[in-house]
Amino acid sequence: MRMRTLTIFLTTTVLASVAAGSLGQAQTSKPAIELQWWHAMTGANGDRVNKIADGFNATQSDYKVVTSFKGSYTETLTATIAAFRSGNAPHIAQVFEVGTATMMGAKGAIKPVYQLMADAGEPFDSKAYLPAITGYYSTADGKMLSMPFNSSTSVMYYNKDAFKKAGLDPDKPPKTWPEFFDAAKKIRAANAAPCGFTVGWMSWTQIEQFSAWHNVAIGTKSNGLGGADTELKFNGPLQIKHLQALIDAQKDRVFEYGGRERQPEGKFPNGECAMIQTSSGFLGEAIANSKFAFGVTMLPYYPDAAGAPQNSIIGGASLWVMGGKKPEEYKGVAKFFSYLSRTDVQVDTHTVTGYLPITVAAYKATKDSGFYEKNPGRETPILELQNKAPTENSMGLRFGNMVQLRDVFAEEIENALAGKQSAKEALDKAVTRGNAILRQFQKSSS
Amino acid sequence: MERRAIFGNRVLPYALVAPQLVITVLFFFWPAFQAVHQSVLLEDPFGLSSRFVWFENFEAVLGDEFYLNSLGVTALFSLSVAALSLGIALLLAVQANNVIRGSHTYRTLLIWPYAVAPAVAGVLWLFMFHPSIGLLGQGLRALGVDWNYLLDGPQALLLVILASAWKQISYNFIFFLAGLQSIPKSLIEAAAIDGASPRHRFWTVVFPLLSPTAFFLLVVNIVYAFFDTFGVIHAVTGGGPGKATEILVYKVYYDGMIALDLGGSAAQSVILMAIVIGLTVVQFRYVEKKVHY
Known part of the structure; x- marks a missing residue:
């Protein structure tokens, strides 16, 4: 009886190590670095989040953005804070605008976006974004701390x-x-x-x-x-x-x-x-x-x-990058933010969800396409924000x-x-x- | 000669209770200790800076008028929930115990609501009584009742009390029914032969014999009303309107998880812990004396 158990044990171990070895061999190319993105979007807006992540993952193979839904805005913020305390914070967390001061106050817990882009050598111009939006997420001297995402x-x-x-x-x-x-x-x-x-x-x-x-x-x-x-x-x-x-x-x-x-x-x-x-x-x-x-x-x-x-x-939410991650992971986040700011991605998101375009170029492109004439009321939020x-x-x-x-x-x-x-x-x-x-x-x- | 199971091995008994001890320490003592520790600290939400502040958090909590308000709401809420659910469950159990035909069906149906999670129970009641989407809510309004628990504090409190009590009735019902069935028929028959009326029989024979069950349920119901009703409150009112339905446990959650005031929240949970320990001691000391086993 003992002997038999031992044999089974040995066989499984050997089999397992063989399987692991062959798996390792199959993936000789470097595996994609996973970037966690926690969000609070449901329904059509939630689908949009997944679509953006899939779109980014399809453009390159070095990084893979993985989305997880964490409940309401408040719950997502709470989950992020709890995860940070236990050392498992996501790379990117969607935090609603009222949580902005909380995130800004947590200096050691976040990686400011302007710094992230500079460290990664990613081209970035904060002036490309709508000032009515970025004002919310920037320091007094205009340094962008988080990436606008869904603004309303x-x-x-x-x-x-x-x-x-x-x-x-x-x-x-x-x-x-x-x-x-x-x-x-x-x-x-x-x-x-x-x-x-x-x-x-x-x-x-x-x-x-x-x-x-x-x-x-x-x-x-x-x-x-x-x-x-x-x-x-x-x-x-x-x-x-x-x-x-x-x-x-x-x-x-x-x-x-x-x-x-x-x-x-x-x-x-x-x-x-x-x-x-x-x-x-x-x-x-x-x-x-x-x-x-x-x-x-x-x-x-x-x-x-x-x-x-x-x-x-404005209202809505922005994406905060959490601190304490590896430089190569930050590089991926920076690349993802560049993708997110692309005019075609923004126009797509804006016209489907009703949230505002975050870049000036995306707003112009939507306007030039005649979208607002066909859909009156869609421009109202932008006109309100820029009224004076x-x-x-x-x-x-x-x-x-x-x-x-x-x-x-x-x-x-x-x-x-x-x-x-x-x-x-x-x-x-x-x-x-x-x-x-x-x-x-x-x-x-x- | 005494017949007892004797364990020759000295280690075995400890090994057998070890899993339970581990669970108790891990899930009860450890968090309780953490709460006590946290309650004397002033910390930012991310845990980046932390300062020892003695009893400042307790001072802040006890000086907070809304904490005192919450104490009052909790007292009213818990008493109402316990009284309602115990009273109705006893009534139903006595009736179900008398029914002969179809008694199984009755009992099964009465036990069902216990399988409903508190949050789901809350949502069920919300769907019935919501002023604009609830069938009964709309009905009340059609009858001319100014029903809007979103704005009317007493109405909101009434709604969460009803929902919480409803949810607990089944649990109480099972125990009362079991208690009733274990009362020897001969006692009741003897009382009947002596000429006691049904009402008299109930209060002098049945109820005293039921008192251990009733006492146990009283303790359980108070604890239920203090803690488990969180789901109902969270789903139906979120503590509002104003602070009309903010019971202590909801305030602990709110101040800790939403307001991110960890020290204050921990201080409140330490106080809450003390209150429940105190209540249970009182119940065992004084109420239990009136119980006949």
């Missing part, structure tokens, strides 16, 4: 059929907030839809975008781009007036709150709310699921606010622990909408609580 901004979608039913001109969407509220009231009066309008990403669209669009500050130090010792100050009269208008508009469902982040987006394609302000990245879903004609237009503004409309700011030269209030924003800040803003707004406090109390509290979080961030990252 906030736009307004409106149901043309509901507009017609309410006696409104479907080709003349409201331009200002008073017109906007009026349209929503008419829609409710005519019962053209069960709800006038809703908003996705409440704190992003109604505080951050709203402030930039009206050229009022979200925080000091150019909304935090100028340093971590920034303080929030979005409790100004205009923002209070606007939140109060939203609270009042809840009567008769002229406005209806639909939850945080992208939750309210379902209310538009099903015809429940006739208008929605949310990310331009929602376009694909709106096209796929709406059974009515709809239009995409710019965000409304208050005409009595000086300088409005200013320009909108950005001021210190509209260049972007960078706050530590932004994920948490957004939830704080949402909580206080929810309590105001539920009638527990006034608009002013809500914004004052959001600012006070937010500043405490900013100080905590400063303390733990210094």
Whole structure:
């Protein structure tokens, strides 16, 4: 019995080593270096991520980009941080724009893109990218830290059929907030839809975008781009007036709150709310699921606010390169970024997903192809971003622990909408609580 | 003569319990120790810098008005979940125990929800009660009820309590049913012959004999409400609106994983650990005295 076990053991070992040997021989050429890319894209956008990786892998054989889906944006960031702590960080991590300050604060954990490209000797010109986008991901002196990937901004979608039913001109969407509220009231009066309008990403669209669009500050130090010792100050009269208008508009469902982040987006394609302000990245879903004609237009503004409309700011995510990898791996990442920035790749991605083109050349090429004339509304986000030269209030924003800040803003707004406090109390509290979080961030990252 | 299994080998007993010990140390003691260690550190999320700060994290947590709010929410939530799921399960078990025809079908159907994961249970209830996509949610609104748990705190709390309690009823039901079936029929019959009414029989004979089961379930349900309901909260409300449904364990997750405040989160989990240990001790010390085995 013993003898037999031993024989079997020996035979398997020998067989295994023979197999290993022959395998080793079959792969005399150098195996491709694997580059891990963690992302948070689902559905059509997730397919796009895989397509880009496959496209890059097909152009050369030295590197192989391997994608893995890690859940929501927040989950992907958390997974990346946990992996870094245990020494298994991916090469590339997709981090949403609100995680930017967190990544920037982690100096030893990341490899800045400008440095990556220089070290790898890869041709790279940060001016080739749309400045409205790169401003978010660069240091104060213009050095690009992460590679823009999917950028969006906030736009307004409106149901043309509901507009017609309410006696409104479907080709003349409201331009200002008073017109906007009026349209929503008419829609409710005519019962053209069960709800006038809703908003996705409440704190992003109604505080951050709203402030930039009206050229009022979200925080000091150019909304935090100028340093971590920034303080929030979005409790100004205009923002209070606007939140109060939203609270009042809840009567008769002229406005209806639909939850945080992208939750309210379902209310538009099903015809429940006739208008929605949310990310331009929602376009694909709106096209796929709406059974009515709809239009995409710019965000409304208050005409009595000086300088409005200013320009909108971006959302979406960028690709961060994690630190502590081998030089030859960084070389592969640099090559991948060059591929990603190629005009044909960008045009393809932009026209399929509704996210913005990240390079100036890709925007021009899309425009020249006549795509925007055939698809009105597709250019709206870019026009919004470039509406005016950005001021210190509209260049972007960078706050530590932004994920948490957004939830704080949402909580206080929810309590105001539920009638527990006034608009002013809500914004004052959001600012006070937010500043405490900013100080905590400063303390733990210094 | 006493008949006992005696192990001559001194090592064997230790070898036999070793796997369990390894699991306990690896998955219970080690993380608990890590939490205690982390709770006295101030660290950036990436672990690049770390500072020993004594009890600063605890001070911050206990001085946080939202932590106190979360304590209140947890107390209300846990008591409601435990009371609801125990009460309904007992009622169902007593009824199922009386049924003769088709009793197997009833029992099987009542046990089913236990196989549902908390997160899935949450999503099921979300799909029923969502104000715009939920069938019952829409129904409530059609009836003129201003149903919108996305904005109304008490409604949101009610919804997560119902979903969590529903999920736990089956578990309690199995134990209550088993407990009921182990009560000797002769006792109940004797009480009946003595002229005790069904209600009287239940409270004086059946319920005291059921008390070990009820006590065990009370402990399990409190622990369930404290920890396992995370999935329901995460799927249905995410702690909102405002902070109306943020129970302690959700706050631990949120502050650690989303807000990336590892020290504060660890301090909270140490406090949570102390609370649950304390509650269990209290239950064993005082409630158990009233239990007849």
